Amino acid sequence: MKSIFKIYILLLLTIIILRQTELCARDIIVDKSGSLTSINQALRLCQSGDRLIVKKGYYKERDIEIDKSVQIIGENFPVVDAEFKSGLFHIKSDGVRIEGLIIKNSAMSFVSEYAGVKIDSAKDCVIKGNKILYNYFAIYIAFGADCIIENNIIAGRQSKSETTSGNGIHLWYSKNITITNNKISNQRDGIYLEFSENSTITNNISEDNLRYGLHFMFSHRCVYKGNIFRRNVGGVAVMYTKFIHMYNNKFENNWGPASYGLLLKDINDSEIKYNTFHENSTAIYLENTMRVRLERNNIIDNGWAVKIKSNSTDNDFVYNNFIDNTFDVSTGSKNNYITFRKNYWSKYSGYDLNHDGYGDVPYKPVGLFSAIIENNSPAMILLRSLFIQILEAAEKVVPVLTPVKLEDVQPLMRRVK
């Protein structure tokens, strides 16, 4: 009797396992000309582990709630259109994958965050290779973890105002998110992080956004590598964060009175290395920023290379190239709590008698004129005037207005490679 029972149990188990594997491999086809014509319909039928293959077609759907761990894979970029009536994908389950879709036209709202793809309290999701177009928010992750956002093309709807546009990739209380190889344009902020930690943001292009290319607050221990931020109305602004690492990024063509290549406000204990700043109104702006190490950056052809508010302390500029900037450093204060060492300054005119590679005369990067226009901006029109050049020369001999201690004692004679 006992052995029969055992055999029975074994048989039952085998059947269950067989059923299981069959379930896992199940592909559900969504096709305009097939039996299943909508993604919502297919989602009701499927179970965790299923794959939804969406064939090429035009699917007018919205509020697609995903509460099972499924993969939604598009073939030849099917279009999913919310017709500006509501949001699109709303992921509530772990392990969801969305790939190869054109996701467009989520509604604008001042009440809810309608998004192309919204991940809510879910882990291990992958959003890969989609075209996410003309949405309010493109990808919105709240309380997510370990998700990957990869190879997406995100474009906003070229709205003229910041308020009627949402962010490209928006992270809220999330952690361990990987954002890589995305191209984001015409949103409000290209990439936005708030209270989101330990994330990696690499090789993205964020351009022509209405506000910032990258914007984060309270998002500690994140890494930013190889991204390009250009032509954003406000440039890049990052605030209230510790332990950030920015390497090999490019900040370009951010022009305007309140536009900064990289604005650092309340940033502490961070590293900014090997970045390129090219043709920004202001390349780097530091406010209440402490213990940040800026090393081996190329700062070229900007209006102001560095603007420092005097509440920034213990920051260290080492081995940077300052080339052809209209103004190298400007500060509102006569005191200085920042060190500049071993940088290359294209305006440096000193000599190196002992040939150790460092100029023998310190370089003072704060010119008189930059001090003048700091509190008398209309004087800008006198830029490059002979009179100003004479004043600058006099100021170099006897400093009156410029901070005496702000100098590079060991300016490099040659550009850092």
Place this chain on the structure above:
Amino acid sequence: MNTMLKIIKYELRDVIRSKWILIYFAFLFLITEGMFQFSGSSSKVLLSMINIVLILIPIITISYGIIYMYSSREFTEMLLAQPIKRKTLYAGLYSGLALPLSIAYLGGVGLPFIFHGVDESGQFSVLLILLLSGVALSFVFTSLAVLISLSSDDKVKGLGIGIFVWLFMAVVYDGALLFGSYLLSEYPLEKPMLGMTMLNPIDLARVLLMLKFDISALMGYTGAVFKKFFGGPFGMLLSSGMLLLWILIPYLIGKSIFVKKDF
């Protein structure tokens, strides 16, 4: 017209024979060529040429013009004895001075650029503005030189006035502007400052060049006001119109003096 051409032709020969114009040409040529040799990049050369254009051209043109006018005084008087209209003679004298100076400048600065080329095609417009504003400044300061030399018979006094005019426009004027902007810093000064720069030919040329070189800095708030004005078609037209006035007004005043003057 024919007589005017003859006068210009004679004067050209005279100016070239005096060799000063050749030295001026060689000087500009060597500086530009030397910069190409040392810095290697055309953008740096263009940047350095700003100072040459804004500082050297006015001072050299005005002092050379005044000295030439005084030294050729006897020749002018001799020509006045001939049956030539005074207006024609004046135009001939003026162009005979302004043209070689401009040509020397164009050649001295332009030739090295033709030899070496520019790094990017975008720099071509910068070079064009550089050359044009240099020529405009040559004409403006020739006008002033002729006017000054006609209004004073004393050679030393004339030269003194000339140098003072240059010093005023290149240095003192900007100093006064800066001082004024501090005095009135409570007021929105962007537009008055714009108006004031329009009144000084060196400032006009400087702003036109600045728009090409410091575009990033100019995109800040105050700069953006200037950029919007001078960068737009209206501002461009107005500023080139002002430069033209700076050529014409001294020229016409000088002409009326020349026509009536008892030599």
